[in-house]
Amino acid sequence: MPRRPVTAAAALVSATVLLSASLAACGHTGEGSAGGGGEGGGGGNDRGRIWAQSLSWRDCPAPSPLQGGGEAPEPLPDGTRWQCATMKSPLDWDKPAGETIDLALIRARSGAEDAGDRIGSLLFNFGGPGESGVATLPALAADYEKLRTRYDLVGFDPRGVGASNGVTCLDAEAMEEMSEQDDTPDDGDDEVRAVLRIHEVYAQACARESGRMLPHIGTEDAARDMELMRHLLGDDKLHYFGISYGTQLGGVYAHLFPRHVGRAVLDGVVDPTLDRMEEALAQAGGFQLAFEHFARWCVRTGCPLGDSVDEVQALVMELEAALDDDPLTLDGERVLTGSLFLDAVVQALYLESAWPALAVGLELLAGDEGGTMLNLADALGDRHAGVYSDQQDAQAAITCADRSDRYTVDDVLEMAPAFEEASPLFGDTMMWGALECTDWPVPGKAGHPDVRAPGAPPILLVGNTGDPATPYAGAARMAEQLGKGVGVELTYKGEGHGAYDSGNRCVQDTVNAYLLDGKVPSPGSVCEHEPLNGKQ
Numbered sequence: 001m002p003r004r005p006v007t008a009a010a011a012l013v014s015a016t017v018l019l020s021a022s023l024a025a026c027g028h029t030g031e032g033s034a035g036g037g038g039e040g041g042g043g044g045n046d047r048g049r050i051w052a053q054s055l056s057w058r059d060c061p062a063p064s065p066l067q068g069g070g071e072a073p074e075p076l077p078d079g080t081r082w083q084c085a086t087m088k089s090p091l092d093w094d095k096p097a098g099e100t101i102d103l104a105l106i107r108a109r110s111g112a113e114d115a116g117d118r119i120g121s122l123l124f125n126f127g128g129p130g131e132s133g134v135a136t137l138p139a140l141a142a143d144y145e146k147l148r149t150r151y152d153l154v155g156f157d158p159r160g161v162g163a164s165n166g167v168t169c170l171d172a173e174a175m176e177e178m179s180e181q182d183d184t185p186d187d188g189d190d191e192v193r194a195v196l197r198i199h200e201v202y203a204q205a206c207a208r209e210s211g212r213m214l215p216h217i218g219t220e221d222a223a224r225d226m227e228l229m230r231h232l233l234g235d236d237k238l239h240y241f242g243i244s245y246g247t248q249l250g251g252v253y254a255h256l257f258p259r260h261v262g263r264a265v266l267d268g269v270v271d272p273t274l275d276r277m278e279e280a281l282a283q284a285g286g287f288q289l290a291f292e293h294f295a296r297w298c299v300r301t302g303c304p305l306g307d308s309v310d311e312v313q314a315l316v317m318e319l320e321a322a323l324d325d326d327p328l329t330l331d332g333e334r335v336l337t338g339s340l341f342l343d344a345v346v347q348a349l350y351l352e353s354a355w356p357a358l359a360v361g362l363e364l365l366a367g368d369e370g371g372t373m374l375n376l377a378d379a380l381g382d383r384h385a386g387v388y389s390d391q392q393d394a395q396a397a398i399t400c401a402d403r404s405d406r407y408t409v410d411d412v413l414e415m416a417p418a419f420e421e422a423s424p425l426f427g428d429t430m431m432w433g434a435l436e437c438t439d440w441p442v443p444g445k446a447g448h449p450d451v452r453a454p455g456a457p458p459i460l461l462v463g464n465t466g467d468p469a470t471p472y473a474g475a476a477r478m479a480e481q482l483g484k485g486v487g488v489e490l491t492y493k494g495e496g497h498g499a500y501d502s503g504n505r506c507v508q509d510t511v512n513a514y515l516l517d518g519k520v521p522s523p524g525s526v527c528e529h530e531p532l533n534g535k536q
Contacts, residue, residue, distance in 0.1 A: 050088065050096060055232050057083040060106060063135040067162035068382060068389040073106075073138035076145075080108050082138055087232060089159070091216050093224045101213075103225060104163035106134045107154045108141060120235040120262070122151035122515065123226060125158065127244030127268070129219070130394035132162035143501055144241075146508075150516050151239065158249075159225060160210075160217040160397055166390040167213055167397045169206040175388050176334075178202065179381060182324060183339045184428035192409060195432060200439045206397060207441040215442045217394075218401035219449060223253040230260060237262030239515070243498050244268045244470055245398075250459070251451030251478060254486070258456035263515050267462040268498035271474030272451045272481050276405040277415060277434045281422055282471050284430040288423035290349040290468035291316075293495055294358065303359045305366075316345065316425060319365055328370045336370040336377075342429055344376035349468050352495040352502065400437035404444035407434050454483045458520045461487050462507065466495040466529075490521055494529040504530055 060082045062072040073082040084106050091099040112118040124144075126136045133155030137144075144153055157164035170178065181198055185191030206214065226249070230238040239262040242250035247266035254261050274282060295312035298305055306312040324338030348358035354376075361372035378384075382391040412431055419427035437444060453459075459482060463475025472491075479487030492499035492507050499507045506527035513519040 050090060050100070050228065051231060053088055053232065055085040055087060055105070057085045057107070060084040060134075060138075063132065064163055065387050066166040066168070066390040067132040067135040067157065068391070069384050069387060070135065076108060076141060076148075078111060080111065080148075083107050083109070084134065087156075087225075087229060089225050089228055091212075093216075093221055101159060101165045102163075103159060103229075104134050104157040105154060105229070106137055106156070107152050108138075108148060110150060110152050111148050112150055117150055118152075119150045119516075120152070120237070120239055121154045121230075121233045122147055122239045122241055123154045123156070123229065123233075125240075125242045125246030125249050126155075127242075127246045128161075128391060128395050129158070129245040129249075129398040130161055130391040132157050132389065132391070134163060140501070146512055147241075147515055152233075154229075154233065156225075156229065158222045158394075158398075160213050161394045162390065165213055167206065167210040167217065167393045168390055169202060169209055169393045169396075172386060172388055174205075175381075175383075175392075179340060179377075180327070180335055180337050181339070182337065184324075184432055186324075186428070195435070196409070196438075199435055202396070203439040203441055206393060210393070210397065211441065214397055214401065216401075217397050218445055219249050219252050219398065220256070220445065222249055222398075223256050226253055227257050227260065235262070236260075238264070240264040241515075242266050243501075245270060247461075247470070247478065248272065248449050248451075251453070251482065252449050254453035254456045254459060254482065255451050258453045261453070261456045261459065263457075263518065264459045265462065265500075265511055265515060266459060266478065267500050267511075268467060268470045269461050269463055269475040269478045270470050271477045272449045273477045275447045276399075276403045276437070277407060277411070280430040280434045281415070281418060282473070283469060284419055284423040284427045286468040286471040287346060287349055287426045287430075289471075290466060290495065291345070291425055293466055294349060294355050297355060298359050303363070305359065305362055313425065315366070316362065319362070320425075328365075328368065330370055330374060334374065336365075336374050339429070340377040341365075341370075341373055342426065343380045344373040346426065346429075346468075347376045347380035350497045396436060396440075400440040400444055401442060402445055402449065403437060404446055405434075406438050406440075406444075408438070409435075451478065451481045452483060453486050456482065456486045458488045459486055460490060460511065460514050460520070462490045462492060462499045462511065464492045464494050464496070464499045464502075466493075467497055469497045488520055488523055489525075491524070491526045492529070493526065499527070 060073055063070050075081045087103045088100040089103050090096045091101050110118045124133055124137055126133055134157050137155030160167045185195050238260055240250050248270040250264055250266050251272055292309055295309040298312055305315055320338045320341050323341050327335040327337040329335050348354040365373050382389040419431040461475045461479055463472045465472045475489050479489055490510055494502055496502055500511055504527055510521050
């Protein structure tokens with residue numbers, strides 16, 4: 001299946017585990033129209049029951065399989081326990097007195113010693129779309145501990161994700177079978193028809209299993225949910241940290257509710273001016289650039305994959321072609337196909353710290369050992385012990401609810417030269433992925449999101465020059481669309497998807513100073529890369 005960006009946060013969790021395993025193997029102007037608690041006010045009987053509810057916090061259970069599974073979150077080092085709650089929201093925001101859905105939240109209370117030091121809640125969205133904030137926030141809490149000195153850290157599963165009426169389409173066996181299909185037809189009309197059939201069957205399954213949610217799962221719906229969260233959390237302003245797709249969600253919220261924006265950070269910024277095909281093309285170029293940076297690092301550090309960037313790329317292309325023709329059977333059950341192999345490479349490019357795992361995985365694969373690469377591919381597909389979360393299903397549903405683009409094969413083929421030029425490695429995968437919404441059972445909202453936010457306070461945009469999934473140009477375009485004086489850019493000259501979770505001290509200090517003390521950096525501020533292994 002084609003995929004939109006997942007967060008660097010999620011990649012970090014997987015990469016850390018995978019690297020250890022690898023080394024062992026190696027030796028949303030309708031301001032206030034949502035009603036309630038502020039801009040536009042809540043008032044009428046149709047809305048009052050939603051806006052008058054209170055959140056009942058309790059100990060958190062273990063994440064469900066749809067959230068990715070695992071153990072219940074452990075208390076933080078200072079003993080603070082994670083608390084979970086369920087919020088009711090209208091299924092259809094145009095019918096606030098109608099059917100409701102449950103949305104899952106999680107929080108860790110602020111460690112502020114003086115109540116006057118507490119600013120409020122800091123709401124996180126880790127991207128995807130489709131990432132479970134309830135599962136992800138505890139896993140990454142150490143990265144945000146300094147922010148907890150003045151904020152309650154709050155995560156949530158957006159509608160259609162995880163415990164918030166998660167979208168499901170195929171069972172695990174069918175997902176496995178689909179993941180092994182060739183998604184880059186290069187051998188005649190039969191393969192093209194097979195790819196189209198995959199998308200058709202998948203869309204039909206989503207309609208059958210989750211049709212009630214599909215018309216009400218877009219980013220604008222989620223932004224209105226966040227306005228309700230702000231009200232129920234007791235905050236006058238929404239303080240927000242959005243990563244990857246979370247930057248799109250933050251931009252749409254600012255468009256809908258500009259006077260309720262507090263301190264907001266958008267990291268790994270989505271370009272809001274692109275249609276779906278243009279976005280895919282930009283991602284192809286972004287991942288190509290990231291791969292070349294990986295290959296240059298690999299050659300410089302003496303990895304055995306080749307003596308030049310061209311040689312490393314040639315090896316990867318040869319491995320993909322061989323697996324496309326003859327998939328590698330692993331443990332007599334699963335197979336590593338050319339498409340899964342490229343998924344693995346893509347996953348490892350999300351974070352610089354995963355580069356060593358990629359180098360080891362490629363070396364092992366050259367010797368017919370494909371376990372490490374399959375593990376990387378599983379991380380991108382959010383597959384754990386044979387069980388898939390609903391991240392892929394939610395991602396498709398949210399993307400297709402948002403995007404009105406419905407492409408044909410002719411549209412794709414017309415763009416083939418541009419994708420080939422942008423990326424010999426990833427062009428085909430990104431190009432054919434643009435067909436994702438072609439047979440979707442509900443129409444999409446628009447060609448691209450509206451993030452114009454006149455009247456909003458400064459929003460900090462962090463762009464990474466080496467970002468593969470949300471290329472650097474997106475930050476400047478988001479700033480332009482938000483409007484003069486709203487978007488303030490911080491450039492990180494680094495690698496991987498996003499910047500804060502890279503651990504770069506300059507980025508973290510700048511973001512922390514903004515969120516904790518309201519210090520807006522000078523426009524055009526730059527943070528320099530701290531190279532992997534200390535080597536330039």
